[in-house]
Amino acid sequence: MCHLEPARRTSNDTPPVGAAIAALATGQHGVVEHGQLLALGLSRSAITRLVEAGWLHRLHPGVYAVGQPRLTAKGTWLASVLACGPGAALSHRAAGALWGLRPSLGTAEVTVGTTARRVPGVRVHRSRTLEPKDVTVSDEIPVTTVARTLLDLASVVPGDHVAKALDRAERLRLSDRTDIDAVLARARGKRGAKALREAIEAWRPRYTRSELENRFAELVDRTELPTPRLNALIDGETATHEVDAFWPDHGLGIQLDGWEYHRTRRDREHDAQSDADLELAGLRVMRLTWEDVTARKRSTVRRLERLVAHR
Numbered sequence: 001m002c003h004l005e006p007a008r009r010t011s012n013d014t015p016p017v018g019a020a021i022a023a024l025a026t027g028q029h030g031v032v033e034h035g036q037l038l039a040l041g042l043s044r045s046a047i048t049r050l051v052e053a054g055w056l057h058r059l060h061p062g063v064y065a066v067g068q069p070r071l072t073a074k075g076t077w078l079a080s081v082l083a084c085g086p087g088a089a090l091s092h093r094a095a096g097a098l099w100g101l102r103p104s105l106g107t108a109e110v111t112v113g114t115t116a117r118r119v120p121g122v123r124v125h126r127s128r129t130l131e132p133k134d135v136t137v138s139d140e141i142p143v144t145t146v147a148r149t150l151l152d153l154a155s156v157v158p159g160d161h162v163a164k165a166l167d168r169a170e171r172l173r174l175s176d177r178t179d180i181d182a183v184l185a186r187a188r189g190k191r192g193a194k195a196l197r198e199a200i201e202a203w204r205p206r207y208t209r210s211e212l213e214n215r216f217a218e219l220v221d222r223t224e225l226p227t228p229r230l231n232a233l234i235d236g237e238t239a240t241h242e243v244d245a246f247w248p249d250h251g252l253g254i255q256l257d258g259w260e261y262h263r264t265r266r267d268r269e270h271d272a273q274s275d276a277d278l279e280l281a282g283l284r285v286m287r288l289t290w291e292d293v294t295a296r297k298r299s300t301v302r303r304l305e306r307l308v309a310h311r
Contacts, residue, residue: 017041018055025066028140029075033082034062059083060119073097073104078141080108080122088112089135090143091125092152098138099146100172101153101165111144111152125152129190134183146175147183154199155192162199176266212256213244215293220245223301225308228254236277243278243285250308253278255287 017040024040025032037047050056057069060083065071071079077098081088090098091111097104111125118124134148144152146169154162169175180200187193213230220228232246234253245254255271275285284307292300 021055021066029078030065030067030071031059031075031079031082032056032064032066034064037064060122061117073106074139074141077108080110080119081142083117083119083122084110084112084124085117088142089130090141091149092123092156095144095149096153096165098141098143099149099169099174101146101149101168101174102157102161127190129186129188131186145179145183147179150175150180151183151187151190151192151196153192154196155190159195159199159202162196163203166199166203178266212290212293215290216245216254216256216288219293219297219301220304223305225301225304226250234278234283235281236274236283237280238277239274241274241278243283247308251283252307253283253285254304255285256293257287257289 020040021032021037024036034047038044042050047056051058051064056064056066059065059069059071059079063079063083065075065079077090077094080094081090088110089095089112090109092109093102093105094107094109096102107123108121109123109125110119111127111130113126113128113130130144130148134145135142136145137143143149150162150165150169153165177200180196184193184196217230226247226249228245228247230245232243232248232253233240234243234246235241243253244256246252255275257271271287275287278285286303286307288300
């Protein structure tokens, strides 16, 4: 980026705010907006002179790149949001790319209220249901929340793409199912709501805690392992915890991570605290998923046998 040098002031000259403009642009991916320049003390005529001098490059009406016109994807997205006016937010596929839920296709997509200006090169979506709670800021860019982004994605991409985005959000720990449920509750028939619900049903495991416990009991019954106590209440260092399977003579507890009780970030944080408390009391804790009990039976049994044997 070309840094602006403060000019010497004369009665008709630009105020010496070049360094301030450069600092603002540095924090905004090389982009500044007309109102921000006015707030720094520039007049409209001074802004025009900076454009003519090649220090500012017009991207959209009232939106400029500082120093040089080439921007990163994030700079292009922020410029597009600024061009759409107050209350606008990056959304749909572009928001998915910003959150890391899908590859970037380069096109800026922005959601605004029911009235908005047309911006060449920007795909503008109008929404009556976009609430302040659906918008946040990531890397200085106003953007729809992850949950709202998933809802919007479901209206414009195939269901398998939505499932991949759901999985990516889960892996990155960006959003809980409770956040998505809240967005769906406010959707009020919005396009994409049905598709998102269908994608969730296709993506999430279709088993209950009782099913997982039954499969685990069947797995243990087919081995030489001693029979564990099921749903045992065990004292930890500071609290009492329910352990799905417990071998008291071996100091080993098994926790089965079923979907309905382990789906959110808060659930997982509670699980980690519970495990730590039990381990402080001298108990070894092993967590097993549906895949561990059904698809990875052999390796799971070997792990259990080794843990039981080494006590």
